[in-house]
Amino acid sequence: MNEHWIAVLKERMDPELLQWEEAALAKYSMDYHHFSPVLASQLQGKVAECIASPRTEEELDDLLSIAAELGVPLTIRGNGTGNYGQCVPVTGGIVLNLAKYNKVLEMGEGTMRIQAGARLGKMESTARKAGYELRTMPSTFQSATIGGFLCGGFGGIGSISWGTIWDGLVRSLKIKTVEVHPRTMELQGDEVLPYLHTYGTIGILSEVEINLAPRVEWMQWAVTFDSFEQAFRFGQSVAEDTSLVKRLISIHEWPVPSYFLPLDLPADHAVALLEVDTANEFQLERILSEYGGHLAMKVSAEQYHKGVGVSDFTWNHTTLWARKADPGLTYLQLNFEPSSALEQISSMKKEYPEVMNHIEFARQNGNLLISGLPLVPFTTEENLNQLMECYEKNRVRVNNPHTWDLKEGGRSYAHDRLWEIKHRNDPKGILNQEKLKRSAVSGI
Numbered sequence: 001m002n003e004h005w006i007a008v009l010k011e012r013m014d015p016e017l018l019q020w021e022e023a024a025l026a027k028y029s030m031d032y033h034h035f036s037p038v039l040a041s042q043l044q045g046k047v048a049e050c051i052a053s054p055r056t057e058e059e060l061d062d063l064l065s066i067a068a069e070l071g072v073p074l075t076i077r078g079n080g081t082g083n084y085g086q087c088v089p090v091t092g093g094i095v096l097n098l099a100k101y102n103k104v105l106e107m108g109e110g111t112m113r114i115q116a117g118a119r120l121g122k123m124e125s126t127a128r129k130a131g132y133e134l135r136t137m138p139s140t141f142q143s144a145t146i147g148g149f150l151c152g153g154f155g156g157i158g159s160i161s162w163g164t165i166w167d168g169l170v171r172s173l174k175i176k177t178v179e180v181h182p183r184t185m186e187l188q189g190d191e192v193l194p195y196l197h198t199y200g201t202i203g204i205l206s207e208v209e210i211n212l213a214p215r216v217e218w219m220q221w222a223v224t225f226d227s228f229e230q231a232f233r234f235g236q237s238v239a240e241d242t243s244l245v246k247r248l249i250s251i252h253e254w255p256v257p258s259y260f261l262p263l264d265l266p267a268d269h270a271v272a273l274l275e276v277d278t279a280n281e282f283q284l285e286r287i288l289s290e291y292g293g294h295l296a297m298k299v300s301a302e303q304y305h306k307g308v309g310v311s312d313f314t315w316n317h318t319t320l321w322a323r324k325a326d327p328g329l330t331y332l333q334l335n336f337e338p339s340s341a342l343e344q345i346s347s348m349k350k351e352y353p354e355v356m357n358h359i360e361f362a363r364q365n366g367n368l369l370i371s372g373l374p375l376v377p378f379t380t381e382e383n384l385n386q387l388m389e390c391y392e393k394n395r396v397r398v399n400n401p402h403t404w405d406l407k408e409g410g411r412s413y414a415h416d417r418l419w420e421i422k423h424r425n426d427p428k429g430i431l432n433q434e435k436l437k438r439s440a441v442s443g444i
Helices: 003-012 022-028 037-042 057-070 120-129 146-152 189-195 228-240 278-290 316-325 341-351 381-393 415-425
Strands: 050-052 074-077 094-097 104-107 111-115 132-134 170-176 184-188 204-214 218-225 246-252 270-277 294-299 329-331 334-336 358-364 367-372 375-377
Touching: 003 050, 003 057, 022 050, 037 381, 057 094, 057 170, 057 204, 074 146, 104 120, 111 120, 120 132, 120 146, 146 204, 170 189, 184 189, 189 415, 218 228, 218 278, 228 246, 228 270, 228 278, 228 341, 228 358, 228 367, 270 278, 316 329, 316 375, 334 341, 341 381
Parallel strands: 050 094, 074 094
Antiparallel strands: 104 111, 111 204, 132 204, 170 184, 170 204, 218 270, 218 294, 246 270, 246 358, 329 375, 334 367, 358 367
């Protein structure tokens, strides 16, 4: 430990905001990067020296000022539901825990303004009481924070209709710089885009205003098919049908559904999990019959967000359930070409029959996005890299979930601009060190 900055922090900050105990340091230096055996090995033993949890803007500014003055590494976290080591403090220092900076500040007509640590589950319930709902949210929405989602996420429930975090979700951001006298910048429109999915490397996201969607009464279905191909074709048909109002379309090859123990689904069948407007029930039944599917479970709109829902088994919750049953499994993140996705999937299945397919349908920039989150038995990092290379040779885009480097992960917006922004907002280069590689700039 660096005794000087620790002494200064203890002298100038309210002790109730600081945690030094070994158990707290371990807990708040972790996220779900253990989904990747590669990351679990690379980030082993990376622990903060202090956890700081500000509750007010004044406390946040004081902490940023001290860190900037003394050059203390700062790693920002929400509730730690990310999968890439975004909130793991690679170089020690302070973990800035924003989970207590969590107020819903304002509900507008189709908008909501919140502090960065607000939980998406609370935001969703608040919005639905007012006749709205979140446009998109991860499967971890009950515990994930809005700041964590915007800085480390991509899309999720709702993305089939409303797109990703870059597709008009964010109206404005308040970003704080890490300087002795922290500045607060208010950004709107396209100005916000470079700050999304940047792991908190280029500025502190402190406040957000988002656009909401009108509330819909969602029914939840689990439907089964004799083959994965049938399930996929059904899912793509529903995804492409603009007359169907939907929030979720998630397709799972057998034996993936066998990991969803609470759903008790029939064996040896592929499964589609859906959230669709109750007004579209008969239309959905017609499409289901056309593709030879069978209804295995239906949950009425009155039970939405009450108890276990189908979304609890989608996106990266699928990986969570699978790893509960078999910790030797890991996953990939893929984007297929909509016009040839089934051919790409079939080709890879022939070469790698052990890969278990999991598909999420979404939209980005208005275009259909067919995302793969397949489950893969892990053997070695070399074999995993060979598998990703093979996907790329088959014209499948790979967003590598087995790296904590922002660029290698492949999701950031306008990556070539990030160092320029970081230099202005974080002149000492103390924010989430080593997650944004230095090669693009010198002297920071």
